[in-house]
Amino acid sequence: MPPRHSPDILPSEITPPDIYRERRRFMQGIGALALAAGFGATAEAAPARLTGVRADPQAPDEARTPYRDITTYNNFYEFGSGKDDPAARADSLRTRPWTVAVEGAVNRPRVWDIDALLRLAPLEERVYRLRCVEGWSMVIPWVGFSLAELIRRAEPTGDAKYLEFVSLHDPAQMPGQRRRVLDWPYVEGLRMDEAMHPLTLLAVGLYGEVLPNQNGAPIRLVVPWKYGFKSAKSLVRIRFVEKPPRTAWMAAAPDEYGFYSNVNPQVAHPRWSQAKERRIGELFRRDTLMFNGYADAVAGLYRGMDLKRYF
Amino acid sequence: MHGLLRRPGSWLFVAGCLPLLRLILLGVWGGLGADPVEFVAHSTGTWALIGLLLTLAVTPLRRLTGRSGLVRHRRMLGLFAFFYACLHALTYFWLDQSFDPRAIARDILERPFITAGFTAFVLLVPLAATSTRAAMRRLGRRWQLLHRLIYPAAVLGVLHFLWLVKKDLTEPLVYAGVLGLLLVVRLRWTQRLLARVREE
Numbered sequence A: 001m002p003p004r005h006s007p008d009i010l011p012s013e014i015t016p017p018d019i020y021r022e023r024r025r026f027m028q029g030i031g032a033l034a035l036a037a038g039f040g041a042t043a044e045a046a047p048a049r050l051t052g053v054r055a056d057p058q059a060p061d062e063a064r065t066p067y068r069d070i071t072t073y074n075n076f077y078e079f080g081s082g083k084d085d086p087a088a089r090a091d092s093l094r095t096r097p098w099t100v101a102v103e104g105a106v107n108r109p110r111v112w113d114i115d116a117l118l119r120l121a122p123l124e125e126r127v128y129r130l131r132c133v134e135g136w137s138m139v140i141p142w143v144g145f146s147l148a149e150l151i152r153r154a155e156p157t158g159d160a161k162y163l164e165f166v167s168l169h170d171p172a173q174m175p176g177q178r179r180r181v182l183d184w185p186y187v188e189g190l191r192m193d194e195a196m197h198p199l200t201l202l203a204v205g206l207y208g209e210v211l212p213n214q215n216g217a218p219i220r221l222v223v224p225w226k227y228g229f230k231s232a233k234s235l236v237r238i239r240f241v242e243k244p245p246r247t248a249w250m251a252a253a254p255d256e257y258g259f260y261s262n263v264n265p266q267v268a269h270p271r272w273s274q275a276k277e278r279r280i281g282e283l284f285r286r287d288t289l290m291f292n293g294y295a296d297a298v299a300g301l302y303r304g305m306d307l308k309r310y311f
Numbered sequence B: 001m002h003g004l005l006r007r008p009g010s011w012l013f014v015a016g017c018l019p020l021l022r023l024i025l026l027g028v029w030g031g032l033g034a035d036p037v038e039f040v041a042h043s044t045g046t047w048a049l050i051g052l053l054l055t056l057a058v059t060p061l062r063r064l065t066g067r068s069g070l071v072r073h074r075r076m077l078g079l080f081a082f083f084y085a086c087l088h089a090l091t092y093f094w095l096d097q098s099f100d101p102r103a104i105a106r107d108i109l110e111r112p113f114i115t116a117g118f119t120a121f122v123l124l125v126p127l128a129a130t131s132t133r134a135a136m137r138r139l140g141r142r143w144q145l146l147h148r149l150i151y152p153a154a155v156l157g158v159l160h161f162l163w164l165v166k167k168d169l170t171e172p173l174v175y176a177g178v179l180g181l182l183l184v185v186r187l188r189w190t191q192r193l194l195a196r197v198r199e200e
C-alpha cells in the first residue's frame, strides 16, 4: 500500500477535527484577548461521526488540508461572497427535514428523504484534490458514495443525456440569496457519462464526520477533475434532461464559465491564468495538472473534443 | 517625545503604520486565514486605494472646513498609499509569480485587471520620487502638473478592483462612488454651485 501522506508531512502532523476543535476552544479562551477584529469566536457543537466508512484505497500521496481551512475558507455565495461568510453565517441552514427530488427522464422518479439517501449505498472515504477556478487548491477527505449508485436506482430513459443539479433556494435560510449576486437557485450540470463516472461523488461527510453546513450540507456533488464551482452544494433536486442545463455561472458570465469547466492548465480564464495554483498551506504556487491530476481516469470522456472550445 | 506626540503629523504616521502592524500581528498569531497570501494581497491593495482616496480628500476637505493646514498631511497620506502599493506589488511579484519575468509580462499583457493595477503602480512611482521639498522646488509649476497623475492612478486603481471581482461588485463600487464624489467636487461647475449655496 502506498504511503497516504507526502513524506514531508507525517500523518501525525495533520490536525484531525476533534483535536482542532479542542485547540479552538482553547484559542477561544484567548480569543477574548485577541487584538484581531473580525475573528469572532462562535461556539460550535461537534458534528456527528459517520460510522462504517470504508477507507479510500486510492487516497493520493499528498498532505490533507487541515479541517479548519476546509471549513473556514469557502465559496458558497448563498451565504455571502466573502470566503469567511459561509463559516460565519451557515448556522441558519436547517438540514433536517431535507429531501432530494430525483426526476425528469427516468423510469423511477423519487423524492428521497435525506436519511434514506444516507443508507442508499455504503459510505466511502474519498480523498480528492479540489481546484478552485480562482487558483487555489486543497486536498479533502470527503465521505460519500458514487453518484452512479443513485442514477442506477432512478433508471434513466434514453432521453436522459444530461443531469441538472439544483441547490436549495430559501433566502430565509441562505442570507446571501437576498441579493441577486447570482440568478438563484444555483444550478449545475453534468453530461451523463461524467455523472456516471465512478469518481463523481455525492458527499455527505468530511473527515469522517457529517458535512458542515458551510461545505454544502446535507448532501453535495464533488467532481474532482472540474473547477470547484461545478460541485453544487446543498442539493434539493437532480433532474435528468436532454439538453445541457444552463448553469448559474454560465448565466452570470457565459464567456468566462463554460459547461465543462474541466481543470486545464492550458486554457486560461480571462482573469486567472490557470497554469498554477496555490495549495492552501503552501507559500508559493505549484503547477496545475491536466484534469486536476485525474487525466488517467477521465481523459477518455473527452477524446476528440477541442477543450479550448468546450472549456 | 511628548512634543512629538502632540504633533498631528506623528499621529498620522502611527495611524498609517497600523494596517501593517495588524498584518504582522495576525501573521504571528496565525490569524491570516487559510490563504495568507491572498489576505495580504487584499489588505495591502485595499489600503493603497484608501490611501489614494484620502490623499484626494485633502483638498476638498480643506475647502469645506477652511483649514488650510490640512495640506501639510497630504504628502504623508500619499506616501503611505505608495508604501502599501509597494507591499501589494511585492506580494504579487514574489509570492504569486516567484519573480518570473515571463509569467509577469504575460499577466500584465493578458489580464486587464493586472494591466490596470500595474499601470496605476507605475504612475505612482514618479509621484513618490518627487515628493520631497527639494523636488517640489526644482520642478516649480511642473510639479503640480506631474502630480495630477494621481487622478489616472486612482481611476485605474478602482478599475483594477472592479475587474478583479468575480461577481459581487458591491465593494469596488463603494470605492468607485467615493472616487467619483472626490472628482466631481473638483469640477469648476460644482465649486461655483457650492460657493453660491454658501453665500445664500
Ligand code: HEM
Pocket (backbone or CB within 6 Å): B038, B041, B042, B043, B044, B045, B046, B047, B048, B049, B052, B085, B088, B089, B092, B114, B117, B118, B119, B120, B121, B153, B154, B156, B157, B158, B160, B161, B164
Ligand atoms: C504592480 C501592480 C499591481 C498588481 C500586479 C496587482 C495585483 C493584484 C492582485 C493579483 C490582486 C488580488 C486578486 C485576487 O486574488 O482576488 C489585487 C487586488 C487588489 N489590488 Fe492590486 N495590483 C497592483 C497594483 C495596485 C494598486 C496601485 C492599487 C491601488 C491603487 C491596487 C489595489 C488593489 C485592490 C483594492 C485589490 C482588491 C482588494 C480586495 O479584494 O479586498 N492594486 N491586486
